[in-house]
Amino acid sequence: MIEITHQPLNPEEITDRVRRDANGAVVTFLGTTRDFSEGKRVIHLEYEAYEDMAYKKLEEIRQELRVEFGVEDVAIAHRIGPVDIGHISLVVAVASPHRKEAFLACHEAVNRLKQIVPIWKKEVFEGGAHWVACEDHEFAARESGLQPADG
Amino acid sequence: MIEITHQPLNPEEITDRVRRDANGAVVTFLGTTRDFSEGKRVIHLEYEAYEDMAYKKLEEIRQELRVEFGVEDVAIAHRIGPVDIGHISLVVAVASPHRKEAFLACHEAVNRLKQIVPIWKKEVFEGGAHWVACEDHEFAARESGLQPADG
């Protein structure tokens, strides 16, 4: 099960989708929005996705986990739109007969998601905002006298 | 929070105990009872604990995770007594600001629990039963003509 949604995520429901009597291990990752980022207090977060491609890339990750770790039961859900501090933006649940594969596959799923899935996070601070991981752009833009379009 | 209980475990409640606004990553492990063990259908499971020492050893693991991975927020709950197939016997939840520490610490907690915490699992099959990990004892006992006390 792969889902990109504006609704709050329900980790228990998502985890239940991968549980089966043959699986002795279930590993669930929750990505939650932090109150501080690089020393600055975040007051609000916003996620944006290129949805069709994001679904495709998440499905690709699920296939890779199947091949590399032999795990059949994987659920990934990402929330988009505004997400309050302390709330859940990502749930990845992996179940397998034994624990090692479940841990490795779940960790790897999150790593790959953060590398290739077209979803973006904007952190809003007091008096400013930035798109995470776009520091080079921001820095380069400041250096070259350009201002971000959003001020 | 460390707990050994005869009651069914509630993973969501246990996970919520480690969530804080400073933590961006929460990893939860569920150990669930499998329907097959080494090719034999399990019809029933039973856990037994040396409770006082088990609490002490679980607390020791929590301290080790703090020192080795810097994780402050760890919850471990183990169910004992009879546990039906597909139900949860163990919940380990670890939260930390970043994901790597949460994944490694949670995995390591489960590994250590299975090595040093005095809790035992008995699998009941059709026509037999055995205490898991006591195969050496059983094998040696059969070889020397001894029978397990429980038949």
Add this chain to the structure above:
Amino acid sequence: MQLSVRFFALYRERAGCGLASVEVSDGATVADLVGAVRQRFPRLAPPEVQIVVAVNQEYAEPDTVLREGDEICLIPPVSGG
């Protein structure tokens, strides 16, 4: 030919729109398209920053040749999770 180009996140804000129609010559590559987009939206990214492009929902190399009707999207550094 006219190509529709989508922008998300930082690029959407910098471009001031989520979708633009860009004119390139037939047989143009991804690199050619990026050049045309940069000319039209100079604030998008400074010259030294490479812009990643997805064609038909797959990451594309600069020498990928584009065709009319391709779904083209400029992808700023991702940060989901």
Add this chain to the structure above:
Amino acid sequence: MQLSVRFFALYRERAGCGLASVEVSDGATVADLVGAVRQRFPRLAPPEVQIVVAVNQEYAEPDTVLREGDEICLIPPVSGG
């Protein structure tokens, strides 16, 4: 001296009880105690299998010296999780 010894899981079933009082000489070690327990409960474990002992809720070495009132428990291979 008389020592109280606790059994769990496989050992509890093999001993047929969860608690036994075992007589050892003063200054006896864990190894001495295990010898006395094996004599009293020969079905507990075959001779070639080492029996792990916890004293006062901590794993103990065979040469650990025991004292009256120690909390002693025989620990079969653990399998929680």
